[in-house]
Amino acid sequence: MSQVLVNEFVVAGKMVKRTYAIYGGLVPPFTMELKGERYIMPGWYKMKQNEATPDIKDIAYYPYKPKKANIPNLPNIESNKVYKVKSSKGNSYYEVQLNVAGIVECSCPGYVFRRKCRHIAEFVQTSI
Numbered sequence: 504m505s506q507v508l509v510n511e512f513v514v515a516g517k518m519v520k521r522t523y524a525i526y527g528g529l530v531p532p533f534t535m536e537l538k539g540e541r542y543i544m545p546g547w548y549k550m551k552q553n554e555a556t557p558d559i560k561d562i563a564y565y566p567y568k569p570k571k572a573n574i575p576n577l578p579n580i581e582s583n584k585v586y587k588v589k590s591s592k593g594n595s596y597y598e599v600q601l602n603v604a605g606i607v608e609c610s611c612p613g614y615v616f617r618r619k620c621r622h623i624a625e626f627v628q629t630s631i
């Protein structure tokens with residue numbers, strides 16, 4: 504099932520921006536009109552009269568992804584568990600963990616920039 508999430512940015516009590524996101528499902532977002540009402544689909548979000556119809560490209564889309572498909576090669580990594588991996592200098596530790604989307608993340612600065620790092624490579628190697 505798809506869900507439409509609406510985010511409103513309010514400045515000084517006045518709504519300045521509204522963004523939309525489709526979560527789940529396998530159908531990309533589109534807008535449609537039915538009996539004089541406008542909807543953001545999939546998810547049947549009914550737009551208010553004063554709401555501007557958004558550009559399709561402005562609607563974020565997070566399709567449904569089966570979780571297990573992403574982690575068949577990481578049998579020994581438990582989700583929700585934080586693993587500590589030593590930094591290259593050996594004087595500190597970074598936290599490596601499997602997130603809910605099945606992606607291994609690291610707390611080091613390198614991962615933040617490149618979305619991959621030595622710690623994850625090392626960690627995955629030793630976990631298989």
Ligand SMILES: [Zn+2]
Nearest residue numbers: 609611620622
């Ligand atoms: Zn790292």
